[in-house]
Amino acid sequence: MRTLLSRLPPSITALLLQVAAFSLTLLSVRLFALQPAPLFFALLCGLLAASFSHLAGLARWWLFIQLCFAPALVLMLAFDIPPGIFLAAFLIMLVVYWSTFRTQVPLYLSSNKVWRALEAFLPPAAGDSGEVRQPGFRFIDLGSGLGGVLTHLARIRPDGHYTGVESAPLPLLWSWLRIRGLRNCEVHWGSIWDERLEACNLAQYDVVFAYLSPVPMEQLWHKARAEMRPGSVFVSSTFAVPEQLPHQTMEIDDLHHSTLLVWRM
Ligand SMILES: C[S@@+](CC[C@H](N)C(=O)[O-])C[C@H]1O[C@@H](n2cnc3c(N)ncnc32)[C@H](O)[C@@H]1O
Numbered sequence: 001m002r003t004l005l006s007r008l009p010p011s012i013t014a015l016l017l018q019v020a021a022f023s024l025t026l027l028s029v030r031l032f033a034l035q036p037a038p039l040f041f042a043l044l045c046g047l048l049a050a051s052f053s054h055l056a057g058l059a060r061w062w063l064f065i066q067l068c069f070a071p072a073l074v075l076m077l078a079f080d081i082p083p084g085i086f087l088a089a090f091l092i093m094l095v096v097y098w099s100t101f102r103t104q105v106p107l108y109l110s111s112n113k114v115w116r117a118l119e120a121f122l123p124p125a126a127g128d129s130g131e132v133r134q135p136g137f138r139f140i141d142l143g144s145g146l147g148g149v150l151t152h153l154a155r156i157r158p159d160g161h162y163t164g165v166e167s168a169p170l171p172l173l174w175s176w177l178r179i180r181g182l183r184n185c186e187v188h189w190g191s192i193w194d195e196r197l198e199a200c201n202l203a204q205y206d207v208v209f210a211y212l213s214p215v216p217m218e219q220l221w222h223k224a225r226a227e228m229r230p231g232s233v234f235v236s237s238t239f240a241v242p243e244q245l246p247h248q249t250m251e252i253d254d255l256h257h258s259t260l261l262v263w264r265m
Helices: 002-006 010-031 038-056 060-078 083-097 112-121 148-156 169-179 217-227
Strands: 138-142 161-166 185-189 207-210 233-237 248-251 259-264
Touching (some): 002 038, 010 038, 010 060, 038 060, 083 169, 112 148, 112 233, 112 259, 148 161, 148 185, 169 185, 217 233
Parallel strands (some): 138 161, 161 185, 207 233
16 A cells, blocks of 8 residues: 555645545544534544554655644634635646646745856856867756746856746746847746657757756656766756766855756766
């Protein structure tokens, strides 16, 4: 059972366990002809859901969510908030986070210090210490969020071409508005795993940047190894690739204590 659940995204597992906890609590209440107060009923559901989640091996922070979910629902109902507000909140979350429940990669942003540190991994510009410039080098941000990395680099190094791929609609729209006027910048709506999306073929890039989460790193490493050209550079912010030591790391003195992990392919 645990193996079966571990194949599902944690959010789906959590939902299934909530349903199981609710069903079991309801069954027990009926069986013993009890009439608990709604908050007590919800607390029982929460306790059961948290215990099931522990047994299913969900991360510790999920246990807290599972415990509080049903009681929070009951408490919120007491405030008599118009349902339209919940719908609006849901729709906003949907367009910002989109498929995060599946990808397990939410939106959070690189700091300005990371943007600046990334400049060091771009191919040298014409005239830099006698090195020959690679004409029109290409850079991609996989999961480009609000487009901050792209727009910063596109302004600092206009001799490159910058591509972003983003799956969530609102960040995509935001970055699309942000790159208007920058002729060396483009963003695509889609998944970085979509083979039909030409922009996702990593063979065309000199520098590939990703700031995702621990979850997709192994899969991303296989993609990078299969597609990236020798001599190109793969930079992951913060998240390591299992069992692959980076060739270089760069600590960034920002709020998140980011680390850039760099592989030269
Ligand atoms: C941690 S944010 C990084 C944003 C930006 N790259 C930065 O450094 O500021 C990760 C972004 O990747 C997007 N994302 C997650 N999985 C994705 C996928 N499979 N394809 C495209 N974008 C994805 C998320 O929507 C989110 O905006």
